[in-house]
Amino acid sequence: MEKHNKILALKYRPQEFKDLIGQQVMVQTITNAIKLNKTPNAYLLTGIRGVGKTTTARLIAKALNCEKNLDSKINCTSSKFCQTCQEIVSSNHIDILEIDAASKTGIDDVRELIENSKYSPSSAKYKIFIIDEVHMLSKQAFNGLLKTLEEPPKSLKFILATTEVRKIPVTILSRCQRFDLKRVSVEKIFTLLSKISKIENGKISDDALTLIARTSEGSVRDAVSLLDRALVSQSANDGKLIGEKDVREMLGLADRSKIINLFEKILNGKEKETLNLLREMINDGIDAKNFLNDILEILFVLSRRINLGPIEKDMNISETDIEMIDQVSKDIDMQDIGLFWQFTLKTIEDLSLIGNENLVLEMYVMQLIHLKSMGETNEITNHKKEIGDVFSKKKLTQNDTDKENLDLDLSSKIKDQLKNTNQIKTNPSKRPTSELIKGKIEVSSFKDLINLADKEKELELKYDLERNVKLVSFNKGKIDISFNDKLNKNFIKNLSEKLLDWTKERWVISLSKNDSAKSLYEQNEELHLNRLTEFKKDIIAKKIEKAFPDAKIIDIKEEKND
Numbered sequence: 001m002e003k004h005n006k007i008l009a010l011k012y013r014p015q016e017f018k019d020l021i022g023q024q025v026m027v028q029t030i031t032n033a034i035k036l037n038k039t040p041n042a043y044l045l046t047g048i049r050g051v052g053k054t055t056t057a058r059l060i061a062k063a064l065n066c067e068k069n070l071d072s073k074i075n076c077t078s079s080k081f082c083q084t085c086q087e088i089v090s091s092n093h094i095d096i097l098e099i100d101a102a103s104k105t106g107i108d109d110v111r112e113l114i115e116n117s118k119y120s121p122s123s124a125k126y127k128i129f130i131i132d133e134v135h136m137l138s139k140q141a142f143n144g145l146l147k148t149l150e151e152p153p154k155s156l157k158f159i160l161a162t163t164e165v166r167k168i169p170v171t172i173l174s175r176c177q178r179f180d181l182k183r184v185s186v187e188k189i190f191t192l193l194s195k196i197s198k199i200e201n202g203k204i205s206d207d208a209l210t211l212i213a214r215t216s217e218g219s220v221r222d223a224v225s226l227l228d229r230a231l232v233s234q235s236a237n238d239g240k241l242i243g244e245k246d247v248r249e250m251l252g253l254a255d256r257s258k259i260i261n262l263f264e265k266i267l268n269g270k271e272k273e274t275l276n277l278l279r280e281m282i283n284d285g286i287d288a289k290n291f292l293n294d295i296l297e298i299l300f301v302l303s304r305r306i307n308l309g310p311i312e313k314d315m316n317i318s319e320t321d322i323e324m325i326d327q328v329s330k331d332i333d334m335q336d337i338g339l340f341w342q343f344t345l346k347t348i349e350d351l352s353l354i355g356n357e358n359l360v361l362e363m364y365v366m367q368l369i370h371l372k373s374m375g376e377t378n379e380i381t382n383h384k385k386e387i388g389d390v391f392s393k394k395k396l397t398q399n400d401t402d403k404e405n406l407d408l409d410l411s412s413k414i415k416d417q418l419k420n421t422n423q424i425k426t427n428p429s430k431r432p433t434s435e436l437i438k439g440k441i442e443v444s445s446f447k448d449l450i451n452l453a454d455k456e457k458e459l460e461l462k463y464d465l466e467r468n469v470k471l472v473s474f475n476k477g478k479i480d481i482s483f484n485d486k487l488n489k490n491f492i493k494n495l496s497e498k499l500l501d502w503t504k505e506r507w508v509i510s511l512s513k514n515d516s517a518k519s520l521y522e523q524n525e526e527l528h529l530n531r532l533t534e535f536k537k538d539i540i541a542k543k544i545e546k547a548f549p550d551a552k553i554i555d556i557k558e559e560k561n562d
Contacts, residue, residue: 008228009221012196014055015078015089017063021192021220022184023052030056030179034063040177042149042158044134046165047181050221053161056181057130060159061096062088065124084124095124102133107140114148117156127156134160135167142169149175183218186210192220193227202231207244215251226251249285259294260324266368267331274365288357292348292364296341298325303337305329340368441502446474450520452502461498464491470517478508482517532556 014020017027033039043060045053067082068074076082087093099113113129121127131137137145149158149172160176162168190206190213197204208230216223230242233250258281265274281291305325347364354360443449446465453462468487472480483491492509499507518526535541535556544553 007225008196008200008231009224012192012224014052014059015081017059019078020052020056020059021188023056023181026056026179026181030060031063034060039064039157041152041156042160042176044165044168044173044176044178045159045161045181046178047163048183048217048219049163050216050219050223051181051184052220053163053181054130054132056179057132057159057161058088058096060157061126061128061130064126064128064157065093065095069125093124095121095127096130097128098130098132100133101131101136105136105138105141107138107144110137110141110144114144117148117153120153121155125155127153128159129156130159130161132161133163134172135162135164139169142172146171146175184220185218186213189213189216189218189220189223193223196224196227197231200231202227202242203240204230204242205244208242208247211244211247211251251287251290256294256298256321257324259291259298260321260328262365263295263298264324264328264331266365267328269369271366271369274369275362278361278365282358282361288351288361289348291361292344292351295344299337299341299344301325302329302332303334306332306334306337339371343368343371440504443499443503444476446471446479446520449499453498456498456502458498461491461494465520467519467521470519470522472512472517477505478510480510480512482512484519 017031020027030043043057045056047053062085065084065088066076067084068076074082076085081089084093088096091098097116099109117127117129119127152158158176160168160172165173165178190209193209193212194206196202197209204227209227212223212226212230216226226247229250230247233242233246258277262274262277262281265277302325306329310322310326344364347360350360351357441452443452450462450465453459453465464487468484469491470482470484472482474480492511496507496509499505532553536553541553544551
């Protein structure tokens with residue numbers, strides 16, 4: 001009865017290498033090494049959560065210590081394990097020690113481990129230490145392991161498992177044989193879920209299983225756990241068939257057709273209808289992060305439709321959705337997709353900063369509508385043309401070096417466009433009255449801009465331009481700057497508005513990482529210091545110092561004769 005009540009993720013945990021799905025290459029390598037008796041001192045298993053790292057570690061421990069290795073007459077299968085394998089499955093074998101590095105992180109824990117490693121195994125062929133989440137060990141603990149990992153006793157094996165391989169020192173990596181467990185494909189997870197649901201007599205549709213497989217993001221444990229939730233909800237609903245809609249409600253996912261429909265309304269600028277549809281989806285219980293990830297998926301599918309032509313039917317996209325994608329793709333281009341993609345990623349980051357997720361989503365869709373509606377203006381069109389150049393055939397057919405720089409170039413263009421878009425949101429109807437009265441003023445240099453700020457009594461703006469802004473380049477309509485930490489946070493917005501007011505033209509203010517640039521104040525100070533240094537070398541300065549030994553020359557000024 002206890003076995004029957006196990007959660008599915010434990011009940012269907014693989015007990016043999018052949019049951020481990022999606023890791024065939026790794027399985028083949030490990031089993032061959034065991035057969036040839038060429039096993040490493042230490043294994044390192046890496047991968048995302050739920051792909052089988054701990055399971056693989058136990059399978060290796062069983063394969064190394066199985067009693068049939070010593071006596072071919074002994075039969076050991078998943079239906080009836082030998083005594084050693086059964087104890088490993090039950091996690092109570094005296095020679096197989098599983099350690100959670102998240103709770104035992106210090107050097108004292110490692111010292112105890114090393115001391116224990118000196119003793120021979122009690123009953124198994126090998127004593128095996130399985131260290132889970134090994135990246136959590138401290139630096140001192142890693143250093144303490146180095147010697148034992150490299151030259152352990154003949155009867156000792158280490159199996160390390162981690163989700164964060166980059167946090168493990170190179171000295172540890174070089175002493176281990178590394179195996180990267182891959183994300184499992186949707187098709188293989190779907191097949192497993194279908195098999196489990198039949199064994200459990202669960203009534204669930206293929207569409208619902210496909211959705212669970214997609215939502216798990218390649219993690220088998222996550223997929224089986226979600227199936228467990230779905231089957232439990234089925235028993236609470238008198239055994240009714242679980243459909244895709246039920247799974248979406250359970251997970252807080254929006255219907256894909258609704259998202260495509262929402263996206264179509266965004267592209268057509270239907271703000272009221274878009275907000276009504278979004279609120280309807282919020283009332284249905286959508287999760288904000290899942291919703292934004294679905295938007296990213298739609299953008300990807302749209303880009304594939306635009307670049308590669310009609311989409312063939314697969315497990316992820318229904319025929320109805322394909323027709324809707326075909327229709328929506330006529331109203332969007334790759335430049336818009338690139339802009340929306342970056343904007344969506346930024347909104348996902350904002351979710352952690354703002355408490356009301358619904359507020360974030362409503363503001364997000366309104367801004368998308370605004371960005372799209374502004375796409376016809378000259379300013380945005382010019383920037384989209386720059387981004388479009390990155391996608392042009394000429395760029396895509398250049399040499400390999402250009403291809404490597406393609407993503408960086410595109411990312412830079414999109415970020416510039418996002419900045420520029422924020423700068424041109426000024427409502428023309430709310431511009432200062434001076435714009436309607438004054439004539440057009442020419443600003444042809446950075447010095448002209450500072451003088452104009454002084455003339456217009458914009459003292460704070462002038463101060464920032466002189467002291468806190470480091471000019472990188474100045475061109476008509478575009479200024480590249482870097483700045484120090486003292487710059488007013490509203491500086492770019494204020495400068496954009498004033499330039500529009502003064503020159504009747506929109507200016508692009510872009511930020512640049514240029515540590516060598518200096519502010520006008522710093523330039524003047526440097527020039528003054530150079531002049532003072534040169535003057536001190538002059539014969540007049542030496543005569544002054546001789547006549548006034550206690551005096552210091554701190555400044556020089558040229559006297560103008562009227």
